[in-house]
Amino acid sequence: MIDYYETKSQPITRAMVVQAYRKVKANKGSYGIDKMSWDDLDKDLSRQLYKLWNRLSSGSYFPQPVREAEIKKKDGGMRKLGIPTILDRIAQEVVKAHLERKVEPLFHESSFGYRPKRNCHQAVEKAKQNALSYYWAIDLDIKSFFDTIDHELLMKAVKHYCTDKWVLMYVERWLKAGIVQKDGSYVDRLTGTPQGGVISPLLANIFLHVSFDKWMEKNHPEKPFERYADDIIIHCRSEKQAHYLLSVIQQRLQDCKLSVHPVKTKIVQLQGDRQSKYPHGLDFLGFTIRPYWFKSDKGFKLMPTAFISTKSISSVLGKFNSMKIHRWRKPIEKVSEELTPIIRGVMNYYCKFWKSHTRYVWYQLNERLLKWVKWEKGLYKKAAVKWLRTKYRENPRLFPHWELVHP
Numbered sequence: 001m002i003d004y005y006e007t008k009s010q011p012i013t014r015a016m017v018v019q020a021y022r023k024v025k026a027n028k029g030s031y032g033i034d035k036m037s038w039d040d041l042d043k044d045l046s047r048q049l050y051k052l053w054n055r056l057s058s059g060s061y062f063p064q065p066v067r068e069a070e071i072k073k074k075d076g077g078m079r080k081l082g083i084p085t086i087l088d089r090i091a092q093e094v095v096k097a098h099l100e101r102k103v104e105p106l107f108h109e110s111s112f113g114y115r116p117k118r119n120c121h122q123a124v125e126k127a128k129q130n131a132l133s134y135y136w137a138i139d140l141d142i143k144s145f146f147d148t149i150d151h152e153l154l155m156k157a158v159k160h161y162c163t164d165k166w167v168l169m170y171v172e173r174w175l176k177a178g179i180v181q182k183d184g185s186y187v188d189r190l191t192g193t194p195q196g197g198v199i200s201p202l203l204a205n206i207f208l209h210v211s212f213d214k215w216m217e218k219n220h221p222e223k224p225f226e227r228y229a230d231d232i233i234i235h236c237r238s239e240k241q242a243h244y245l246l247s248v249i250q251q252r253l254q255d256c257k258l259s260v261h262p263v264k265t266k267i268v269q270l271q272g273d274r275q276s277k278y279p280h281g282l283d284f285l286g287f288t289i290r291p292y293w294f295k296s297d298k299g300f301k302l303m304p305t306a307f308i309s310t311k312s313i314s315s316v317l318g319k320f321n322s323m324k325i326h327r328w329r330k331p332i333e334k335v336s337e338e339l340t341p342i343i344r345g346v347m348n349y350y351c352k353f354w355k356s357h358t359r360y361v362w363y364q365l366n367e368r369l370l371k372w373v374k375w376e377k378g379l380y381k382k383a384a385v386k387w388l389r390t391k392y393r394e395n396p397r398l399f400p401h402w403e404l405v406h407p
Contacts (some may be wrong), residue, residue, distance in 0.1 A: 010166040012057040012094060017049055020093035024086070024198065032085030033067045033180045041086055052087050056094060059169065063088045065178040065186060066194050080147075082179055082194025092198035095170050100202055103161045107205065108213035113229035114201035120285040121352050123228045124306050127289055128353075130224045131304035134235035135271040136242045139282040141264035142253065145230035146200065147192040149207055150257040151175050154193070157210040158203070174199065204229060211256040212249075220245065228285055239278075242267045270304050286312045286349070307357045308350045316346055316361055326371040332391060335372065336398050339365075343400045355404055362405035369399075370407070 031037050041048055055061035066082035073079050084092065100116075107115065112123035131137065151172075158171055174197065179187045193200045208227065216225060216234075223245065225234040234249070236242040246267065250260050269278040271291060281290025287306040294303050319342065328335060343365070350358050366388075373384040388407040396402055 010057045010059050011164075012053065012166070014050070014053045016094050016097070017053040017056065017090065020090045020097065021045075021049060023097075024089045024093050029086070029089065030069070030083055031067075032083055032088065033064055034085050036086055038086065048087065049090075052091060056091055056170075059166065061091060061170070061173075063091070063174055063177045065180045066196065068179050068181045069196070070182075079195065081196035083196045084177075084194075084198070088174075089198045091170070092174065095167055096199045096202050098164070099158070099162055099167055099171075099199075103202070103206055103209075106161065107209055108217065108227075110225050111205060111209065111213055111227050113227065113231070114205060120228060120349075123226045124285055124287050124289070124353070126224075127226045127233050127284055128304055128306055130226070130235045131270045131289060134224070134237060135269065136236040136239060137268045137270055137282060138232075138234040138236065138242055138246050138249070139264075139266050139268055139284075140232040140234060140246075140249065141261040142230045142232075143259045143261040144192075145258065146195045146204060148258060149192050149204065151191060153211075153256060154203060154207050157206050160210070161206065171199070171203070201229065207256075211253065211258070215252055219248075226284075231285060233282065233284055239267070239269070271302065283309045283311065287353075306353045308361070312350065313361055317364055320365060320368055325368045326375050328372060329376065332372075332398070335369075340400060347400060351404075359405050362401040365399075365401060366405060366407055 025038060028038070052061070064085050066084050069081045069083050070078045071081060104116065110126070112118045112120070112126075154175070155168065155172060159168055162168070175193060176189065178189055179194070181187060193203050208230065212232070213227065216223065223234055223236060223241075225232060227233075234245060236245060246260075246265070253260060266282075267278060268282045269280055270282075270289070274280065281288050283289075286309055288309040289304055289306050291302045292305045292307075293300045294305075295301075325335065325339070328338075346361065347355075347358070350361075370381070370384055370388060373379060373388050374381065377384065377387060379387060385407065391398060392402060392407050396406065
C-alpha cells in the first residue's frame with residue numbers, strides 16, 4: 001500500500017507533490033531546457049513524480065537551469081522570461097503552497113498582485129476610489145525589478161517569515177540556478193528571480209512587502225497606494241507632497257538595492273487646477289485612469305475613471321491584425337467560433353467598469369469582418385455592408401461585441 005503522507009528527512013509528502021502536479025498542469029506552460037512536455041511526463045507520470053518526491057523529501061533535489069524566452073511588451077520592447085522544467089515547476093509549487101500559507105495573511109491590504117482572491121480589477125477600482133480624494137499621484141516604476149532583486153536581502157526577508165530549513169534551502173537553490181540563453185550558452189544568475197517561475201511572484205511579493213509595503217505603513221500611513229507586483233501607484237494630497245514622497249521612496253528603494261526608472265516614473269495630476277507640466281492620467285494594468293466629465297443632478301462633474309489604455313488598444317488590434325482574418329476561407333459561423341473566445345476575453349477584462357470606451361476596438365474589428373466579407377464573397381463595399389448587416393439581423397449575438405457596436 002502506498003503511503004501518500006510518508007515523509008523522509010524533509011517534511012514533504014507524496015500527496016503534496018501530486019497536488020502540486022495537478023495545479024501546475026492546470027496552468028499549462030511550456031517546456032524547460034530538458035524539453036520534456038506534459039505528454040512526455042504523463043506517459044511516465046507515476047515514476048517521475050515518485051522520483052521527484054524522493055529527491056525533494058531527502059533534500060537531494062537540485063533544480064536545472066531555466067530556459068530563456070522572450071515575449072513582446074506593450075511598449076514595443078521585449079521581456080525576458082526564465083522557463084523552468086516542468087518537474088521544477090511542480091517542485092516550486094510544493095514549496096510555494098507551504099510558504100504562501102505562512103505569508104499570505106501578513107501581506108498588506110493594498111497589495112493585489114498574484115494573491116488568492118485578488119485581481120487586477122480590484123486594484124484598478126481602488127485606484128479610482130483613491131483618486132476621488134487625492135488629486136495627485138506617483139506612477140512608480142521600479143527599473144528591471146525581477147532582474148535586480150538582491151538574493152541576500154530576499155533570503156533575509158523569507159527567513160523573517162518562514163524558518164523552515166527545507167523551504168530556505170530550496171528557495172536559495174532556485175535563486176542560484178543559472179540561465180541557458182537562446183544561443184545555448186549558460187549564465188550564472190547573481191541577482192533577480194526569473195519571471196516564468198511558479199514561486200517567483202510570491203518571492204517578489206515578500207521582497208516588496210518588506211521593502212515597500214511595510215515601510216509605507218510605518219512611515220507614511222496616511223498616503224494610500226495600490227501595488228500589483230512591481231506596478232505601484234501612490235496617492236498624495238498636493239504637488240509638494242508628491243515630490244517629497246518620491247524623493248524618500250527613491251532613497252528607500254536604493255537602500256534595498258533597487259532603483260526607480262527615471263523615465264517611466266512620473267508625478268501625475270488627476271484633479272484640481274490643471275498644470276500643463278504634469279500628465280493628467282496614468283496607465284495601470286492595461287487601463288488609463290484620467291478625469292472624465294460626468295453628468296449629475298448638479299450639472300457636469302469631473303471624476304477619475306478607467307479607460308482602456310492606448311497601449312492596450314494597440315495590443316488588441318495587433319492581435320486581430322496578426323490573425324489576418326480577411327484571408328480566412330470559411331463560413332462566418334466558423335469565423336465567429338474562432339474569434340468569440342478572444343472577443344469575450346477582451347470584453348471581460350476591459351469592459352469591467354465601462355463598456356462604451358472600448359467602442360473604437362469593436363469598430364475596427366467590424367472593419368476587418370467587412371474586409372473578410374469582401375474577400376470571401378467577392379463583393380464591393382456597399383454590397384458587403386448589406387450582407388454583414390443581414391447576418392446581424394438574423395443573429396445579433398453571432399459576435400459578442402455586436403451588442404456594443406453592430407455592423
